[in-house]
Amino acid sequence: MSALVQVRSLTRIFDVSKPWLNRVVERLPKAMLKAVSDVSLEIPERSVYALVGESGSGKSTIGKMVVGLLSPTEGAVEIAGIDLHRETDTAKVDGVRSDIQMIFQDPYASLNPRWKVRDIISEPVVARGGTADGLAERLLEQVGLAAVDAEKFPHEFSGGQRQRICIARALASEPKLIVCDEPTSALDVSVQAQVLNLMTDLKDDLGLTYLFISHDLTVVQHMADVIGVLYLGRLVEEAPREALFSNPQHPYTQMLFAAAPKLDGFGREVEPPKGEIPDPINPPSGCAYHPRCPLAVARCSAERPEMRDVAGSRVACHVAGEQAG
Amino acid sequence: MTPPILSVRDLVVEIPTRNALLRPVDRVSFDIAAGEILGVVGESGAGKSMTGNAVIGLLDRPAHIASGEIWLKDKRIDGLKGEGLRKVRGKGIGMVFQDPLTSLNPLLPIGEQISETILEHLPVSKSEAEARALAALEEVGIPAAKARMGSYPHEFSGGMRQRVVIALALCAEPDLVIADEPTTALDVSVQAQIIALLKRLCRDRGTAVMLVTHDMGVIAETADRVAVMYAGRLAELGPVRDVLTAASHPYTAGLMGSTPLASKGLARLNQIPGSMPRLGALPTGCAFHPRCPKTQEKCRVDPAPPMQGRAACWYPMTVEEIA
Amino acid sequence: MNAVARFWESDIGWSFRHSPVAVVSCIVVLILVLAAIFAPLLAPYDPFDPASLNLMNGFSKPMEPNAFTGETFWLGTDDQGRDVFSTILYGMRISLFVGFAAVAFALVLGVSLGLIAGYVGGWTGTIIMRIADVQLTFPSILVAMLIFGIAKGITPIDMRDQVAIWVLIVAIGLSDWVQFARVVRGATLVEKNKEYVQAARLIGRRGPAIMLRHILPNVLSPVLVIATISLALAIIAEATLSFLGVGAPPTQPSLGTLIRIGQGFLFSGEWWILLFPAATLLTLALAVNLLGDWLRDALNPKLR
Numbered sequence A: 001m002s003a004l005v006q007v008r009s010l011t012r013i014f015d016v017s018k019p020w021l022n023r024v025v026e027r028l029p030k031a032m033l034k035a036v037s038d039v040s041l042e043i044p045e046r047s048v049y050a051l052v053g054e055s056g057s058g059k060s061t062i063g064k065m066v067v068g069l070l071s072p073t074e075g076a077v078e079i080a081g082i083d084l085h086r087e088t089d090t091a092k093v094d095g096v097r098s099d100i101q102m103i104f105q106d107p108y109a110s111l112n113p114r115w116k117v118r119d120i121i122s123e124p125v126v127a128r129g130g131t132a133d134g135l136a137e138r139l140l141e142q143v144g145l146a147a148v149d150a151e152k153f154p155h156e157f158s159g160g161q162r163q164r165i166c167i168a169r170a171l172a173s174e175p176k177l178i179v180c181d182e183p184t185s186a187l188d189v190s191v192q193a194q195v196l197n198l199m200t201d202l203k204d205d206l207g208l209t210y211l212f213i214s215h216d217l218t219v220v221q222h223m224a225d226v227i228g229v230l231y232l233g234r235l236v237e238e239a240p241r242e243a244l245f246s247n248p249q250h251p252y253t254q255m256l257f258a259a260a261p262k263l264d265g266f267g268r269e270v271e272p273p274k275g276e277i278p279d280p281i282n283p284p285s286g287c288a289y290h291p292r293c294p295l296a297v298a299r300c301s302a303e304r305p306e307m308r309d310v311a312g313s314r315v316a317c318h319v320a321g322e323q324a325g
Numbered sequence B: 001m002t003p004p005i006l007s008v009r010d011l012v013v014e015i016p017t018r019n020a021l022l023r024p025v026d027r028v029s030f031d032i033a034a035g036e037i038l039g040v041v042g043e044s045g046a047g048k049s050m051t052g053n054a055v056i057g058l059l060d061r062p063a064h065i066a067s068g069e070i071w072l073k074d075k076r077i078d079g080l081k082g083e084g085l086r087k088v089r090g091k092g093i094g095m096v097f098q099d100p101l102t103s104l105n106p107l108l109p110i111g112e113q114i115s116e117t118i119l120e121h122l123p124v125s126k127s128e129a130e131a132r133a134l135a136a137l138e139e140v141g142i143p144a145a146k147a148r149m150g151s152y153p154h155e156f157s158g159g160m161r162q163r164v165v166i167a168l169a170l171c172a173e174p175d176l177v178i179a180d181e182p183t184t185a186l187d188v189s190v191q192a193q194i195i196a197l198l199k200r201l202c203r204d205r206g207t208a209v210m211l212v213t214h215d216m217g218v219i220a221e222t223a224d225r226v227a228v229m230y231a232g233r234l235a236e237l238g239p240v241r242d243v244l245t246a247a248s249h250p251y252t253a254g255l256m257g258s259t260p261l262a263s264k265g266l267a268r269l270n271q272i273p274g275s276m277p278r279l280g281a282l283p284t285g286c287a288f289h290p291r292c293p294k295t296q297e298k299c300r301v302d303p304a305p306p307m308q309g310r311a312a313c314w315y316p317m318t319v320e321e322i323a
Numbered sequence C: 001m002n003a004v005a006r007f008w009e010s011d012i013g014w015s016f017r018h019s020p021v022a023v024v025s026c027i028v029v030l031i032l033v034l035a036a037i038f039a040p041l042l043a044p045y046d047p048f049d050p051a052s053l054n055l056m057n058g059f060s061k062p063m064e065p066n067a068f069t070g071e072t073f074w075l076g077t078d079d080q081g082r083d084v085f086s087t088i089l090y091g092m093r094i095s096l097f098v099g100f101a102a103v104a105f106a107l108v109l110g111v112s113l114g115l116i117a118g119y120v121g122g123w124t125g126t127i128i129m130r131i132a133d134v135q136l137t138f139p140s141i142l143v144a145m146l147i148f149g150i151a152k153g154i155t156p157i158d159m160r161d162q163v164a165i166w167v168l169i170v171a172i173g174l175s176d177w178v179q180f181a182r183v184v185r186g187a188t189l190v191e192k193n194k195e196y197v198q199a200a201r202l203i204g205r206r207g208p209a210i211m212l213r214h215i216l217p218n219v220l221s222p223v224l225v226i227a228t229i230s231l232a233l234a235i236i237a238e239a240t241l242s243f244l245g246v247g248a249p250p251t252q253p254s255l256g257t258l259i260r261i262g263q264g265f266l267f268s269g270e271w272w273i274l275l276f277p278a279a280t281l282l283t284l285a286l287a288v289n290l291l292g293d294w295l296r297d298a299l300n301p302k303l304r
Helices: A020-026 A059-067 A090-097 A117-126 A135-142 A147-151 A159-172 A189-206 A217-223 A241-246 A251-259 A298-302 B048-055 B082-092 B110-121 B126-139 B158-170 B188-205 B216-222 B240-245 B250-257 B297-301 C002-009 C011-017 C020-037 C084-120 C122-136 C140-154 C157-174 C177-192 C195-203 C207-243 C255-263 C272-303
Strands: A003-015 A032-044 A048-052 A074-079 A100-103 A177-181 A209-214 A226-231 A234-240 A308-310 A313-315 B006-016 B021-032 B037-041 B064-072 B093-096 B176-180 B208-212 B225-230 B233-239
Touching (some): A003 A209, A032 A234, A059 A100, A117 A135, A117 C195, A135 A147, B006 B048, B021 B048, B048 B208, B082 B110, B110 B126, B158 B188, B188 B216, B225 B240, C020 C084, C020 C272, C084 C157, C084 C177, C255 C272
Antiparallel strands (some): A003 A032, A226 A234
16 A cells, blocks of 8 residues: 655644734734644545644644644645655646545534535535536435535535535545544534445545544544544554554553543542643743653653654654553 | 522423424423532523523523422422412522523613612612612622623623623522523633633522533532433433443443543544434434444344433443443 | 416515505505606606797696686796696606616616625625715715715716716716615625535636526515615705706706796796695605505515
8 A cells, every 4th residue: 555645743833923013012922833833644545544642732733734724834745756846837736636535523513504515515526617517416415415406505404415515516626635623523423423424435436535633533543544633733643543542652541531421430539630732832942842741851851752662653752652661 | 518509300391393292391300409509401492591591581582491490499380371480580599690691681781780670679779779880890890890880781801791790690599599600601711710710609508509611620629419401302310420430321332432532642633423413303212322333133123211310311321331 | 377376376475465555555656657657658648849849838726727828737837837736747757767777877887896706705706895874974965965066077068968968977876885785794694604606616616606596586575675775865865966956957857956946936826837846756655665664574584
């Protein structure tokens, strides 16, 4: 299996400073937010890679850089060997662009309310000058809606049905990679199951590759082949699903698993995790997790840990793997 | 058995619209005892938040309580207005919303907000109220509470704000707390902190809690009993372990089965076909019958089934089906 | 027909049917607009045809036979013997034409600049909105008079009457684009961060296509409200300018010009020459304004 997506030392910095005049008057420095910091990963073809993390972890920013909605500050994203932000051959860029699609979190905001479903679904093809006769109808049936729905407007559909329309639009340009940014977190559980099943079926039928972004560990556990855990813009652990869920190595991953509510956790009394996510504009030195980490040693606050292999996982932690032996 | 703190009997909430009379809450009955946490779950549009709002008298017009009774201890509180309602809020019932910013006054320091609420409802002096406000903030785990009494809501993080809201909801020592999706806007690690806090405080004081959420995991870990709502009606009501592990209503069974955890190891999740009907287009009979695997003629034709045992269902799940 | 039926059944249609103010204002506006459009058919006299004028009919009182000719005029005549009713119908044509054209001009200008300021942002957006802010600090009537004055200065004398109407339209339109631009920019800032716009960008749509095909249809409801209220303001602005003598020329009198002419006769007792054009202007502006108010309320819940 070759890697369809190659992400190399990806970094994205946002300027979140106040306006120039306020800075001068209040003598404030420029505020830079490092949303993504030196993230490297590979996504093999026909696999599902999941990024998990809490708010401010940078998972959505990575997704937007992979599809090309944002440009990296440093590092590179290569899709099938082509770097969207540096490639100058427009034919190649166009080819890669139609290979990538995205499904968004909010099914109410991701469909233009003034457009008919037919026009929404066929836009990726029509925008490239193609003809889309019968395309919308065929795709609607493929995602479990009816061909007659092509004549309707988005407000006539429920949240789950809208997400199906979004999936149909994503499929229109026959992509290889679909970036799914929290595709089911706005949906109810029973509808979430329908949409996740549809995504699994489509992946198998069409040979798709997913970059799946979520904060919901149960969904990730169901969908992903490989999981990357992000904390404050950094990849702290990456492992195949079984390895991660049976034997999480990074203390942050362990904390996440312990804190997540369990369906069979009746009357479970957990020691709640310490502290909160720090201010990403002034992240802690060294390992960003060290102020909350139960295993932290002096080295953790001084030196940023590099990714290393521990028991089948890639872990960015000085201490992981040592407490066991 | 001690009488319940909150008793809701056949509550009906109606919204007249130009096309139809909608019933977002339809003949819902339940009790909550002192120190008990009742989880209310359901998907969006099931009527769970509307039920909580009806109890505390927060329905927005044109929604109104059409019939039924709500008792807080020995006092009937549906239909209260003005001064009576104001006394019930705070002293009788505390409220924790999903978005902590909506329940805090952005222009008042948090210490002042809490001590004012205490002064309003409890017979104490001003300095006593301030001392109690400080104690309340310390109790919910605000670091350096004394220094932060003068801070404004926007100076806190989301998790800390929700702690302040909990302090505010509990400061007048209410008998009942209604928590409407208190952790939905929070991250997993902070959610665990808030849930643990809510549980501890209510157990210590014997406060009854109505916890409205869509998160079955939170319910499992927190609630004593759980009420499952579907299309405005109570589908199932019972002890949390029984309902979650051996659902009696086919809807609860489907809901539990469709969570990714319950289908662990399966390539596909179990799914309930279709989606929840809109309130304006409820099916006849049992509202769940078009999606139900056990539907029979009776479910389509007869009026909605009454509660029998734990579930409002003509054909509840049998022991064999559960296994 | 289908569209009318759909409107009638929609939320807006329902709100319309249940608002007596909206129904009455709409009927009034419709009657006045139709009367203006069909003025040549409805008016009993052509006030601008010197051949049909009889100076002897001057200063006829309303509904009274003229002392010399015995002719009766519903709303009386002015000093030249022109039928006031007919001049009002023709004057309303000018007023409404200038109003509609000025609003259309302001709308196109304001919506385009607002879209660009909102979508492109950066320095382009800042410059557009600063110009708008500066212009807002001047009363719009002053802006219009300034533009009018400049235009007067650069057009040859014999062309002035012909271009006067167009200058009026540009002057009122330029003084009115700012509110369109502001509202559209605000709405665009909201819409451009919605995910359907990101989806369109992903597909490879370019900026202009996204602005026109995706964002524009979604920012139009507030524009419609402002356009309606602006129409009332534009009609009044036109009347004000004409009243001040810098608007429509006496050869093409608008309601404002008629009021200015009538004002001269007020003290000599010929009240009808002033009153009827003024009452028409008031009715027109009020009805359009009330319609705009209703529209704003009716669309508001949709704007969330």
